[in-house]
Amino acid sequence: MSTRRSSLQDSQGATMLEAAASIMFIILLIGAIIDFGFGLWQYNFLNYTTTRSAREISARLSTANDCRTVNSYLDTTAKKEMAMSAGSEVTWEWCVVEVGGDRCLSAGEPRVAKSIRLTGRLPLKCYFLCTIVPKNWSITASGASMIENPAAQNCTGAYP
Numbered sequence: 001m002s003t004r005r006s007s008l009q010d011s012q013g014a015t016m017l018e019a020a021a022s023i024m025f026i027i028l029l030i031g032a033i034i035d036f037g038f039g040l041w042q043y044n045f046l047n048y049t050t051t052r053s054a055r056e057i058s059a060r061l062s063t064a065n066d067c068r069t070v071n072s073y074l075d076t077t078a079k080k081e082m083a084m085s086a087g088s089e090v091t092w093e094w095c096v097v098e099v100g101g102d103r104c105l106s107a108g109e110p111r112v113a114k115s116i117r118l119t120g121r122l123p124l125k126c127y128f129l130c131t132i133v134p135k136n137w138s139i140t141a142s143g144a145s146m147i148e149n150p151a152a153q154n155c156t157g158a159y160p
Contacts, residue, residue, distance in 0.1 A: 031128030039139070041126045046082070046090065047143035049118045053078045053092075053143035057118065061147070067155035068096055070116065076141060082122065084139055090122045096155050116147040 053073065057112040060069040072093040095104035097117045104117070124139045 020114050025123045032066075035126040037127045039126065039141075042122060042124050043141040043143075046120050046122045049078060049082055049090075050118060050143040050145045053120075054118050054147045058147045058149045061149045061151035065151050069153070070118075078120075082120070090120050093121070096152065097146075112154045116149070116152050117144060118147060119144045124157065128153070 026156070056077070057070050057073050060073060074094070079090060080094060088098060094116050096114050099114075099115045102117070105114070119142055121140050121142045124141055126139075
């Protein structure tokens with residue numbers, strides 16, 4: 001009779017161990033889904049803000065005809081909006097490119113038609129899985145948008 005009880009207790013202990021391992025795996029999976037969803041939301045919001053900023057800057061370039069409006073808009077409105085919504089500090093860059101091109105042009109290069117490429121970079125935050133990845137890992141999302149505006153002909157240089 002004693003051997004029967006010990007095998008029953010052993011099977012109960014094994015069941016508890018299997019349940020604990022399964023629950024840990026399920027919690028890890030749910031946390032990964034939440035972090036992935038939050039990272040996707042941050043990436044989507046960065047692309048939305050970059051596109052919206054490009055539209056706003058294009059409108060301001062048309063009226064002001066001054067490239068300093070790009071810097072002022074990025075420093076005042078776009079950075080604050082991203083910090084409030086995504087909770088992270090976004091870094092903005094812009095440079096003058098040829099229409100349809102991707103390489104930043106220097107101030108002295110001749111060009112026929114110019115665009116401004118606006119790029120936003122945002123370090124993605126995670127809340128659950130960050131506790132198990134190494135501390136030196138960093139994931140950054142970036143979104144880019146082109147501003148094709150006749151006023152871009154007057155712009156030289158880059159930001160920051």
